[in-house]
Amino acid sequence: MVRLRLDLSYDGTDFRGWATQPTLRTVQGEIESALALILRLPTVPQLTVAGRTDAGVHARGQVAHVDLDDVDPPILERRLRRLLPADIALRGLTLAPEGFDARFAALERQYVYRICDGPTGPDPLTRAYVVSHGRRLDTDLMNAAAQHLLGEHDFASYCKRREGATTIRTLRELATVREGDMLATTVRADAFCHSMVRALMGALVAVGEGRFPPEWAGSVLAGLTRDARVRVMPAHGLVLEEVVYPDADGLAARALEARRRRDE
Amino acid sequence: MVRLRLDLSYDGTDFRGWATQPTLRTVQGEIESALALILRLPTVPQLTVAGRTDAGVHARGQVAHVDLDDVDPPILERRLRRLLPADIALRGLTLAPEGFDARFAALERQYVYRICDGPTGPDPLTRAYVVSHGRRLDTDLMNAAAQHLLGEHDFASYCKRREGATTIRTLRELATVREGDMLATTVRADAFCHSMVRALMGALVAVGEGRFPPEWAGSVLAGLTRDARVRVMPAHGLVLEEVVYPDADGLAARALEARRRRDE
Numbered sequence: 001m002v003r004l005r006l007d008l009s010y011d012g013t014d015f016r017g018w019a020t021q022p023t024l025r026t027v028q029g030e031i032e033s034a035l036a037l038i039l040r041l042p043t044v045p046q047l048t049v050a051g052r053t054d055a056g057v058h059a060r061g062q063v064a065h066v067d068l069d070d071v072d073p074p075i076l077e078r079r080l081r082r083l084l085p086a087d088i089a090l091r092g093l094t095l096a097p098e099g100f101d102a103r104f105a106a107l108e109r110q111y112v113y114r115i116c117d118g119p120t121g122p123d124p125l126t127r128a129y130v131v132s133h134g135r136r137l138d139t140d141l142m143n144a145a146a147q148h149l150l151g152e153h154d155f156a157s158y159c160k161r162r163e164g165a166t167t168i169r170t171l172r173e174l175a176t177v178r179e180g181d182m183l184a185t186t187v188r189a190d191a192f193c194h195s196m197v198r199a200l201m202g203a204l205v206a207v208g209e210g211r212f213p214p215e216w217a218g219s220v221l222a223g224l225t226r227d228a229r230v231r232v233m234p235a236h237g238l239v240l241e242e243v244v245y246p247d248a249d250g251l252a253a254r255a256l257e258a259r260r261r262r263d264e
Numbered sequence: 265m266v267r268l269r270l271d272l273s274y275d276g277t278d279f280r281g282w283a284t285q286p287t288l289r290t291v292q293g294e295i296e297s298a299l300a301l302i303l304r305l306p307t308v309p310q311l312t313v314a315g316r317t318d319a320g321v322h323a324r325g326q327v328a329h330v331d332l333d334d335v336d337p338p339i340l341e342r343r344l345r346r347l348l349p350a351d352i353a354l355r356g357l358t359l360a361p362e363g364f365d366a367r368f369a370a371l372e373r374q375y376v377y378r379i380c381d382g383p384t385g386p387d388p389l390t391r392a393y394v395v396s397h398g399r400r401l402d403t404d405l406m407n408a409a410a411q412h413l414l415g416e417h418d419f420a421s422y423c424k425r426r427e428g429a430t431t432i433r434t435l436r437e438l439a440t441v442r443e444g445d446m447l448a449t450t451v452r453a454d455a456f457c458h459s460m461v462r463a464l465m466g467a468l469v470a471v472g473e474g475r476f477p478p479e480w481a482g483s484v485l486a487g488l489t490r491d492a493r494v495r496v497m498p499a500h501g502l503v504l505e506e507v508v509y510p511d512a513d514g515l516a517a518r519a520l521e522a523r524r525r526r527d528e
Contacts, residue, residue, distance in 0.1 A: 011388040058389055081384070086391060091384045120345070120355045124275035125322055125503070127350055129389050239389070 001067050003100060004076075006031070006047070007092040008062040013128050013236065014087055017055040018062075027053070027088060028064075034083040035066065038076065050102045050243040051109050054195065056235030058129055061110075061242040065102040099252030100245070104259050108172065108244040111187045113201050113237050118181025130182070131237035137183060137208035139176045145207040146174035148218030149200065156224045158200055159193035167193050174200060176208075186241075195232050202231035265331050268340075269364060270295070270311070271355040272326040277392050277500065278351055281319040282326075291317070291352060292328075298347040299330065302340065314366045314507040315373050318459065320499030322393055325374075325506040329366040363516030364509070368523050372436065372508040375451045377465050377501050382445025394446070395501035401447060401472035403440045409471040410438035412482030413464065420488045422464055423457035431457050438464060440472075450505075459496050466495035 008027070016024040020032060032044045039045075049064040077093035084090055099105065114130045116122035117137050122130035152170040159167045173188040185204065187197050203217045206229065220227045246254045272291070280288040284296060296308045303309075314327040341357035348354055363369065378394045380386035381401050386394035413435055420431040437452035449468065451461050467481045470493065484491045510518045 009388050011391070060387060060389070087388045089384050089386070089388050120353050122353070123324060124273050124351045124353050125324070125393050127275070128392075 001069055002071065003065055003067050003096040004071070004073060005092070005094050005096040005100060005102065006064045006066065006090065008064060009060045009089040009091055010058060010062065011087040011128060012053060012056050012058040015055065017057070018049055018051075018053045027059075027062075030085060030088060031064075031080075034080055035068075038079045038083065039068065039071065048102050050106045051111075051192070051240045053238075053240055054198075054235050057238045057240065058236070059240040062240055063102045063106070063243045063245075065096055065100060097248045097251055099248075099254075102243075105245055105251050105254050106191070106243050107246055107254065108188055108190060109192060109240065110173075110242040110244070111192075111197050112239050112241050113185045113187065113197065113233065114239070115183045115185075115205070115237060116181050117183060120181075122182075129236060129239060131234050133205070135209050137205060138210065139178045139183060139208065141210065141214055142176045142183075142185070142204040142208040144214035145204055145217040146176070148215060149174055149203075149221060153221055154224060155193060155196055155221070157220050157227055158196050158203070158230065160195045161226075162194060165193070169193065169196070171200075174204070176204065197238055198233045198235065199230055201233040201237070205233065206230070265333055266335065267329055267331050267360040267364060268335070268337060269356070269358050269360040269366065270328045270330065271357075272328060273324045273353040273355055274322060274326065275351040275392060276317060276320050276322040279319065281321070282313055282315075282317045291323075291326075294349060294352060295328075295344075298344055299332075299340075302343045302347060303332065303335065312366050314370045315375075315456070315504045317502075317504055318462075318499050321502045321504065322500070323504040326504055327366045327370070327507045327509075329360055329364060361512045361515055363512075363518075366507075369509055369515050369518050370455070370507050371510055371518065372452055372454060373456060373504065374437075374506040374508070375456075375461050376503050376505050377449045377451065377461065377497065378503070379447040379449075379469070379501060380445050381447060384445075386446075393500060393503060395498050397469070399473050401469060402474065403442045403447060403472065405474065405478055406440045406447075406449070406468040406472040408478035409468055409481040410440070412479060413438055413467075413485060417485055418488060419457060419460055419485070421484050421491055422460050422467070422494065424459045425490075426458060429457070433457065433460070435464075438468070440468065461502055462497045462499065463494055465497040465501070469497065470494070 010027050015027050018027045020026050020029040028047050036044045045066050047064045047066050081090045115133050116130050117133045121132040150171050154168050156167040170190045176185040206212050274291050279291050282291045284290050284293040292311050300308045309330050311328045311330050345354045379397050380394050381397045385396040416434040418432050423431045434454045440449040470476050
């Protein structure tokens, strides 16, 4: 049994998200079926992923692992690449180092959310991953709001809660940069709960429109419950850009620690 | 009667090119129908365009003009924007200055052709406008080949000839820049004949693969006939990025001169 690391990019437009669902087209489902077909496995192998993206969310730097018997990574890589559809790119398939776990060994996930707030809407060539927003946004206000969200907090008010799972996360960056009519918000944390990035973006957008003062983002956080005034922004503006792992030495220790700390 | 200038971006994927064709979806057809609908015109108005893009070719900086009776540009702009499909963005609709002609007043057209020559193929989010190329390309060789093509020449060997039309053009730039696995070739000329950019790219790619020496691109040019070794590269890698016009003073003179010099 060897553990393989898969580095993946995908256009989330035509997927019902990452996670396998019976009868629906998902990224995980496509890759697992392709692996089963190539390796003639009696049952579909299980992928473990760093960031379980929702329907419509894209990825440039997604990472997954899978445990398989008796495979030659370079050959499997070529065969899998040939079989995958055009909206999934296999950037690499390699033997994972000792202690690697795509989910529990990850130190950090980085997402970018893209919005065009110009009157003409986004460049049609980028419309699959840029959200068009009808009102002009003030990035200074958005970055001021972000200051009230950074750090280790219980993000319950920015998450879809799941039974028994903690919603404590460490938000390391939430920075919006404007280039013309294009806003790109970089969001980095140790991990994210379900729909958390899109809810954080909803708060930034509400502040950026001037509907609430920057402190409001912090008072929603302190409330610890979902707030109807925080809109969960559309999925297609979101791209999982990168997952950061420790070097080989840190890997085993990190996997152990993460499994102990988080129960979700 | 007023002349309006339209600045347009479009994703060429789902269009059979710019030019109106009965029963086929084209960019010109969509815009003309929308204008006729908004203005309740008995017949469809005729757009004149700077660069008649082929099926599958995209545009960020396309320019067209149309002559209309009795319109208010800001109102028409808003209404047209609401009616156009998501793969066409109306960047601006303004009163054209005296002497403006989208086609004959243009001094220069600039295209960019994008190729990914890495083993994993392009980022799925950019695959609509980046061509995947299986063999590694040498950009130094491509830029050396370009030196044999720059300047005023009869580009008959790089054009689909049209009866009675000259194929003399002035090629001002043909420069390829690599960033990782992504190659972007900027192509600038006073004007282009049909399929010329994609044929020039075919020559650069053949040289970049090492199949021919850089001088070969020049000997094909001197041959003045289509050469089967020059592949016309796929349409979807090509984007019309910009059209350059003279300032108001130069406009009228330029339109006259261009109409005299070129018969196509």
